Amino acid sequence: MSEISKTDNTMPQVFREIFSGGLVRTVISILLGFLVGAIFMVVSNKEFIESLGYIFARPGDALGAAFAVVSDGYGALFRGAIYNADAETFEKAIRPLTETLRLGAPLIAAGLGIGLTFRVGLFNIGGTGQLVFGMIFATFVATRLELPFVLHTILALIAGIAGAALLGALVGFLKARTGAHEVILTIMMNYVAVFLFTFLMRDPALLQEERASGNPKAEAAAETAMFPKLLGDSYSLHWGLIAALLSVVVFWWLMERSTIGYRLRMVGFNPDAARAAGINVEKTYILAMALSAGFVGVAAANQSLGTAVGVVPSSHANIGFDAITVALLGGSSAPGILLAGLLFGAFSAGAPSMQVVGVSPEVLGIVQGAIVLFIAAPPLIRALFRLPKPQTTHALEAFRKRIFVRGGSK
Amino acid sequence: MKLELSGITKRFGAVTANEAIDLVIEPGEIHALLGENGAGKSTLMNVLYGLYSADEGHIELDGVRQNFSGPGDAMAAGIGMVHQHFMLIPVFTVAENVALGHEPTNAIGVIDLAQAKKQVLEISERFGFNIDPDALVEDLPVGAQQRVEIIKALSREAKVLVLDEPTAVLTPQETDELMDIMRQLAKSGTSIVFITHKLREVKAVADRITVIRLGKVVGSAKPDASESELASMMVGREVMLTVDKKPATLGDVVLGVEHVTVLDDRSQKAVNDVSFEVRGGEILALAGVQGNGQTELAEFLLGLRKPFGSKTKSTLNGKEITNKSVREVLESGVGFIPEDRQSDGLVSEFTVAENLMLNSSYKSRFTKGLTINFAARKKIANELVQEFDVRTPSSETVAHKLSGGNQQKVVVARELSREVSLLIASQPTRGVDVGSIEFIHERILAERDAGKAVVLISSELDEVLALADRIAVMYRGKIVGIVEPSTSREDLGKLMAGVTA
Numbered sequence: 088m089s090e091i092s093k094t095d096n097t098m099p100q101v102f103r104e105i106f107s108g109g110l111v112r113t114v115i116s117i118l119l120g121f122l123v124g125a126i127f128m129v130v131s132n133k134e135f136i137e138s139l140g141y142i143f144a145r146p147g148d149a150l151g152a153a154f155a156v157v158s159d160g161y162g163a164l165f166r167g168a169i170y171n172a173d174a175e176t177f178e179k180a181i182r183p184l185t186e187t188l189r190l191g192a193p194l195i196a197a198g199l200g201i202g203l204t205f206r207v208g209l210f211n212i213g214g215t216g217q218l219v220f221g222m223i224f225a226t227f228v229a230t231r232l233e234l235p236f237v238l239h240t241i242l243a244l245i246a247g248i249a250g251a252a253l254l255g256a257l258v259g260f261l262k263a264r265t266g267a268h269e270v271i272l273t274i275m276m277n278y279v280a281v282f283l284f285t286f287l288m289r290d291p292a293l294l295q296e297e298r299a300s301g302n303p304k305a306e307a308a309a310e311t312a313m314f315p316k317l318l319g320d321s322y323s324l325h326w327g328l329i330a331a332l333l334s335v336v337v338f339w340w341l342m343e344r345s346t347i348g349y350r351l352r353m354v355g356f357n358p359d360a361a362r363a364a365g366i367n368v369e370k371t372y373i374l375a376m377a378l379s380a381g382f383v384g385v386a387a388a389n390q391s392l393g394t395a396v397g398v399v400p401s402s403h404a405n406i407g408f409d410a411i412t413v414a415l416l417g418g419s420s421a422p423g424i425l426l427a428g429l430l431f432g433a434f435s436a437g438a439p440s441m442q443v444v445g446v447s448p449e450v451l452g453i454v455q456g457a458i459v460l461f462i463a464a465p466p467l468i469r470a471l472f473r474l475p476k477p478q479t480t481h482a483l484e485a486f487r488k489r490i491f492v493r494g495g496s497k
Numbered sequence: 498m499k500l501e502l503s504g505i506t507k508r509f510g511a512v513t514a515n516e517a518i519d520l521v522i523e524p525g526e527i528h529a530l531l532g533e534n535g536a537g538k539s540t541l542m543n544v545l546y547g548l549y550s551a552d553e554g555h556i557e558l559d560g561v562r563q564n565f566s567g568p569g570d571a572m573a574a575g576i577g578m579v580h581q582h583f584m585l586i587p588v589f590t591v592a593e594n595v596a597l598g599h600e601p602t603n604a605i606g607v608i609d610l611a612q613a614k615k616q617v618l619e620i621s622e623r624f625g626f627n628i629d630p631d632a633l634v635e636d637l638p639v640g641a642q643q644r645v646e647i648i649k650a651l652s653r654e655a656k657v658l659v660l661d662e663p664t665a666v667l668t669p670q671e672t673d674e675l676m677d678i679m680r681q682l683a684k685s686g687t688s689i690v691f692i693t694h695k696l697r698e699v700k701a702v703a704d705r706i707t708v709i710r711l712g713k714v715v716g717s718a719k720p721d722a723s724e725s726e727l728a729s730m731m732v733g734r735e736v737m738l739t740v741d742k743k744p745a746t747l748g749d750v751v752l753g754v755e756h757v758t759v760l761d762d763r764s765q766k767a768v769n770d771v772s773f774e775v776r777g778g779e780i781l782a783l784a785g786v787q788g789n790g791q792t793e794l795a796e797f798l799l800g801l802r803k804p805f806g807s808k809t810k811s812t813l814n815g816k817e818i819t820n821k822s823v824r825e826v827l828e829s830g831v832g833f834i835p836e837d838r839q840s841d842g843l844v845s846e847f848t849v850a851e852n853l854m855l856n857s858s859y860k861s862r863f864t865k866g867l868t869i870n871f872a873a874r875k876k877i878a879n880e881l882v883q884e885f886d887v888r889t890p891s892s893e894t895v896a897h898k899l900s901g902g903n904q905q906k907v908v909v910a911r912e913l914s915r916e917v918s919l920l921i922a923s924q925p926t927r928g929v930d931v932g933s934i935e936f937i938h939e940r941i942l943a944e945r946d947a948g949k950a951v952v953l954i955s956s957e958l959d960e961v962l963a964l965a966d967r968i969a970v971m972y973r974g975k976i977v978g979i980v981e982p983s984t985s986r987e988d989l990g991k992l993m994a995g996v997t998a
Contacts, residue, residue, distance in 0.1 A: 340868075344869060344871075345867050345868055346858045346859070346867060346868065349851070349854075349858050349869060350858055352847075353844055353858075356844045356845075356847065357845070359840045359841050360841050360842060360843060360844050361844075362801060362823065362841075363799070363801060363823065363835055363841040363842070363856075364823075364855040364856035364858075365827045365828070366823075366858075367822070
């Protein structure tokens with residue numbers, strides 16, 4: 088056996104996943120995203136615009152201003168998301184990093200959920216609705232039941248997962264039964280879930296906090312149900328991160344090692360062959376939607392059990408949609424989603440400090456969108472950088488082909 | 498018009514699909530391009546038609562060098578192509594289809610359909626095509642659709658007509674008609690390039706034969722060359738066109754099929770009250786031109802298609818399987834080689850090993866609890882790759898990188914390595930090279946000799962005659978006769994066209 092195939096066999100699946108997913112393309116997309124963000128920072132900068140008035144007299148001013156604003160902006164992002172060198176103590180200096188982890192955790196969990204549907208050839212846009220359903224269930228258990236610590240947390244977490252999975256399964260069932268498209272179903276379910284949640288939070292007999300007086304706000308989770316702090320009280324990082332990391336491991340095992348994941352992937356690649364191989368494709372869709380939403384449910388528990396403040400209708404924090412970008416950027420693989428979730432977590436953590444230095448943090452939204460645009464348009468990147476065509480067909484690629492090339496999925 | 502291809506070389510990455518091919522086609526000549534699937538015939542014709550540009554070499558028409566940058570150029574220069582898969586719009590009429598792309602228009606730019614109809618009628622009458630310009634293409638039989646394609650090419654004044662595997666979809670009678678048409682066209686001065694891998698047809702109609710193997714011209718022959726001579730040129734060695742076959746030792750009835758009626762996707766009766774039995778140790782061939790219900794019957798047997806009506810019944814080893822799910826049918830001992838391996842037989846993004854466990858992912862030798870038993874899978878896959886002679890760099894190679902024949906061997910290996918009492922083999926050697934055909938035929942015979950029941954669905958008469966112990970001919974959803982394999986080709990052809998004795 089040749090040297091290459093030997094390493095091929097011993098190299099863990101994890102690394103193969105990373106490299107087969109077009110790592111180079113992903114890195115280029117991220118860099119291009121930052122470049123686009125930099126352009127926006129520059130053209131919206133007052134000094135730069137003023138310097139344009141005399142650009143031919145002193146072009147150095149414009150360049151200087153451009154450089155200053157970009158380094159200020161991304162410098163602040165780094166300080167706010169990773170390491171703050173200006174802080175007095177080391178504990179304070181690494182605080183931003185823990186914030187990145189805290190904010191990245193729900194994105195990772197939800198990203199896994201969305202990524203799972205990509206692998207099965209489905210498109211779950213209902214992350215928000217499923218997250219909200221999970222929050223309803225988790226909040227209920229966390230506020231309305233009295234249980235000892237640990238047990239209470241675990242039960243609330245399970246409730247969050249189950250609540251989300253329930254909504255996911257319903258979408259899968261409707262798709263399998265009626266043939267309705269999951270994109271339409273999940274979008275509509277988002278509305279139902281969000282407004283149901285608001286409704287529940289308006290009644291003290293249901294989820295509302297006593298003192299909220301008419302405002303939709305749920306009671307805070309009981310202390311016994313909350314995720315305990317991970318690194319002591321000086322950091323807000325809590326066990327939600329551990330739940331997210333466990334989800335990554337479970338996802339990897341499920342998709343790469345288990346027979347369930349094997350069948351899910353089979354249906355994703357070729358539902359006709361799966362059917363001929365004796366697989367009930369409709370049931371697989373239901374299972375996939377339930378599992379997908381279950382991962383989103385971990386993010387839901389993170390939102391409900393992570394803070395001592397009661398959740399409000401906006402507590403879903405758009406995680407359901409951001410998870411789509413996380414899954415796309417992460418190539419729907421466990422390690423990819425982990426990294427992508429951390430990157431977007433860093434964006435959330437760093438945004439406030441960008442505002443402090445006078446760069447509008449909305450730039451980060453542009454960066455985020457641009458990255459995914461580049462990711463979703465591999466031919467564009469390949470043309471720009473003359474990269475070779477990818478050798479392996481990716482789950483995502485197959486899915487894109489189905490949706491966009493043949494004029495719609497079945 | 499004289500067509501001359503010289504030194505055509507076309508590479509795809511490391512693969513050379515055509516290597517320094519020279520080809521001269523005289524005016525009014527029927528020139529057969531003979532070769533196995535994957536020999537490079539289609540690539541060559543796509544170069545000629547301007548779909549690919551050649552890396553080396555050039556094309557001359559009547560001594561003038563051509564430089565096609567697309568099919569439009571090729572058409573304008575007088576080259577017409579009839580593809581294997583028709584490029585017609587089913588809901589358009591014949592005239593509309595023929596006009597498509599160069600519609601005759603009147604002064605204010607409105608399509609002049611009358612003009613298009615006139616053109617169709619003119620060509621149709623000149624060559625006796627018997628085509629109604631107002632008929633919807635979807636209502637026409639396959640043979641007639643093909644004639645519409647030919648009319649399309651002729652209406653653009655094609656002087657060289659390329660026919661890519663034109664007989665694959667035709668009944669023997671339609672094939673004969675097509676050959677008459679080809680002769681007539683040639684007589685009127687049109688040059689014809691006839692791409693095929695069927696030796697009999699080549700001998701019947703060609704003026705000259707060029708044999709291509711592995712992208713190279715390996716020789717040319719006159720139509721009076723013997724079939725085995727041509728075949729050995731194609732594959733590079735002597736091949737047995739018939740398989741050695743022991744007489745069948747019949748066992749108990751394995752598959753019983755009674756009054757089966759099945760609807761197709763358009764809710765038409767695709768299979769209409771069909772009954773037959775298959776015993777252990779025999780091969781029953783379901784012969785017939787494609788689209789006469791064989792596909793739907795196979796799908797029904799597997800549980801992919803639900804039966805219609807209450808009389809429909811199928812049994813396996815005496816147990817009813819009429820309404821069972823696909824998984825139950827497979828697990829009760831049925832092996833299934835689907836007719837379209839790309840869409841139903843393989844997941845092309847999966848590795849060879851992954852494809853080998855496609856229908857044993859629940860509880861099998863490939864699994865350990867809920868996990869895939871990777872060690873066992875690798876071992877089994879390596880063994881099967883060896884045993885079934887799958888030419889692949891490793892069992893971890895992605896299936897779509899394999900050639901068609903080797904992909905098919907993966908499917909065959911998967912189905913034959915399971916414990917089955919019935920094998921349903923649908924077009925098991927379609928698009929497969931001659932060497933693999935021989936191998937697959939031997940394996941199917943081995944199954945029969947081991948006492949398994951085999952249902953062979955095939956539209957290749959050669960295959961049916963070589964393997965079958967009994968031949969059931971299907972026509973329009975019914976079995977029009979069950980005959981012995983000693984039946985003559987002519988009689989089988991008549992049955993396939995629905996003429997019962």
